[in-house]
Amino acid sequence: MSTDEGLTYKGLTYKGLLARGVGAGAVSGLLAGLVGVLVVEAPIRAALAVEQARPAEPGGGHEHGELFSRGTQVVGGVLAAVVVGVAVGALFATAYARSRRWFTTEAPFVRAVALSAAAFGAAAVLPAVKYPANPPGVGAADTVEYRTVLYLGLIAAGLLVAVGASALASRLGRWSPPVRATAVALAAVAAVVVLLVVFPATPDTVPSDVPGGLLWEFRLASLAETATLWLGLGVVFGLLVDPATRRAEASAV
Amino acid sequence: MTSPAHSLPVPIPRWAYAVALVALVVTWLVLQENGIALGHAAETVHEFFHDGRHALGVPCH
Ligand SMILES: [Zn+2]
Numbered sequence: 001m002s003t004d005e006g007l008t009y010k011g012l013t014y015k016g017l018l019a020r021g022v023g024a025g026a027v028s029g030l031l032a033g034l035v036g037v038l039v040v041e042a043p044i045r046a047a048l049a050v051e052q053a054r055p056a057e058p059g060g061g062h063e064h065g066e067l068f069s070r071g072t073q074v075v076g077g078v079l080a081a082v083v084v085g086v087a088v089g090a091l092f093a094t095a096y097a098r099s100r101r102w103f104t105t106e107a108p109f110v111r112a113v114a115l116s117a118a119a120f121g122a123a124a125v126l127p128a129v130k131y132p133a134n135p136p137g138v139g140a141a142d143t144v145e146y147r148t149v150l151y152l153g154l155i156a157a158g159l160l161v162a163v164g165a166s167a168l169a170s171r172l173g174r175w176s177p178p179v180r181a182t183a184v185a186l187a188a189v190a191a192v193v194v195l196l197v198v199f200p201a202t203p204d205t206v207p208s209d210v211p212g213g214l215l216w217e218f219r220l221a222s223l224a225e226t227a228t229l230w231l232g233l234g235v236v237f238g239l240l241v242d243p244a245t246r247r248a249e250a251s252a253v
Numbered sequence: 254m255t256s257p258a259h260s261l262p263v264p265i266p267r268w269a270y271a272v273a274l275v276a277l278v279v280t281w282l283v284l285q286e287n288g289i290a291l292g293h294a295a296e297t298v299h300e301f302f303h304d305g306r307h308a309l310g311v312p313c314h
Contacts, residue, residue: 079305083283086279139312144313222308
């Protein structure tokens with residue numbers, strides 16, 4: 001192990017990982033943005049129509065669609081996914097570099113996809129189960145800060161569960177893989193159930209004029225976009241990092 | 254015994270944490286900013302990224 005430190009490996013520097021993370025994030029963000037245009041825009045448009053059919057709120061409040069045209073907001077939606085993809089890709093590269101000891105597998109592609117699946121679970125699926133995504137016109141303006149705190153808190157707790165699960169997996173390294181995987185999965189599921197029970201329910205109720213079908217169409221479409229962002233990031237990053245690692249391995253022998 | 258390159262450590266420079274901080278701030282500005290950092294200009298940012306915020310599951314109005 002200690003002899004590894006002195007050697008240099010092409011393509012395995014932090015800079016190399018960061019460049020791959022940013023590139024993979026840009027690609028997956030663009031793909032997620034396209035999913036947004038093709039799949040999420042329809043229920044957003046339908047929800048905006050429901051919102052606009054309402055009588056104007058007393059005291060003004062938060063009005064949509066006044067600063068920008070719908071077309072500009074669609075472009076903004078794609079851009080949001082690309083910018084978030086790049087930012088998350090940079091974080092992903094650092095997490096990948098730091099998480100070397102967390103994995104029980106050696107293959108870089110599998111590691112990248114496993115890391116992105118864990119991030120997708122903690123940062124998208126978990127909050128979607130407790131605080132599902134809502135189209136415009138559903139959330140109340142005066143609860144948005146409280147809802148944001150709950151949402152970010154649940155993501156942070158979910159990331160801690162993911163880190164804890166990988167730490168447990170590496171600690172149980174001597175166990176046979178099926179037994180270890182079962183133990184880690186049971187512990188992670190138990191922790192997630194505790195989180196879902198402990199975190200308070202969302203303060204908002206869905207207004208009665210929003211059709212249930214529209215709500216579910218939007219929620220599933222939103223999950224498709226976040227899945228594209230996270231899993232796309234892991235797959236593209238894995239494809240970029242795997243050959244570089246193999247080259248480095250070959251040159252180090 | 255195991256292939257060494259796969260489990261090689263990647264040294265993480267100090268500036269990596271500055272990169273991570275910038276990435277978090279950018280994510281905050283796009284998905285969360287409601288006036289804490291940008292004041293009144295936040296409304297423009299908020300409205301521009303509004304479809305993206307909803308589509309990515311962030312709590313909004
Ligand atoms: Zn809003």
